[in-house]
Amino acid sequence: MEIKNVTFIGLGVMGYNMAGHLKKNNFNTTVYNRTSLVAEKWVNEFSGTCKSTPGEAASKADIICICVGRDEDLVSVMEGDDGVIKNIKESAIIVDHTTASADIARKYYQQAKENNFFFLMLLYQVGKLVQRMEFYL
Numbered sequence: 001m002e003i004k005n006v007t008f009i010g011l012g013v014m015g016y017n018m019a020g021h022l023k024k025n026n027f028n029t030t031v032y033n034r035t036s037l038v039a040e041k042w043v044n045e046f047s048g049t050c051k052s053t054p055g056e057a058a059s060k061a062d063i064i065c066i067c068v069g070r071d072e073d074l075v076s077v078m079e080g081d082d083g084v085i086k087n088i089k090e091s092a093i094i095v096d097h098t099t100a101s102a103d104i105a106r107k108y109y110q111q112a113k114e115n116n117f118f119f120l121m122l123l124y125q126v127g128k129l130v131q132r133m134e135f136y137l
Contacts, residue, residue: 007061015067032057055087067097
């Protein structure tokens with residue numbers, strides 16, 4: 001699989017620069033952020049693209065990186081008609097950086113299996129990897 005198109009959802013303290021590094025390394029980078037002014041600032045700084053919904057941002061991506069605050073935030077970008085799951089292309093990879101629960105990881109593992117995409121969740125605590133969940137096929 002050639003990876004050309006990357007979406008980054010969540011441009012907070014960590015996500016903003018992580019998305020910037022992707023763009024600086026020649027990935028076609030699209031971003032989504034709840035606060036559109038932050039997304040527009042990112043576009044002006046890095047010359048990427050922003051979209052108005054997580055689903056629209058994810059629709060053409062080979063990889064979708066998500067870096068939001070907690071379970072509820074992850075649900076808000078993953079689910080619903082404008083969410084990632086209903087708009088993701090087949091065989092895309094979701095890499096979630098949210099500090100979320102194991103329950104939510106299991107939930108999206110099951111949805112990945114049922115909808116032919118991949119899901120990888122990384123959980124961090126004060127900059128240290130504390131748990132890694134495998135790609136779910």
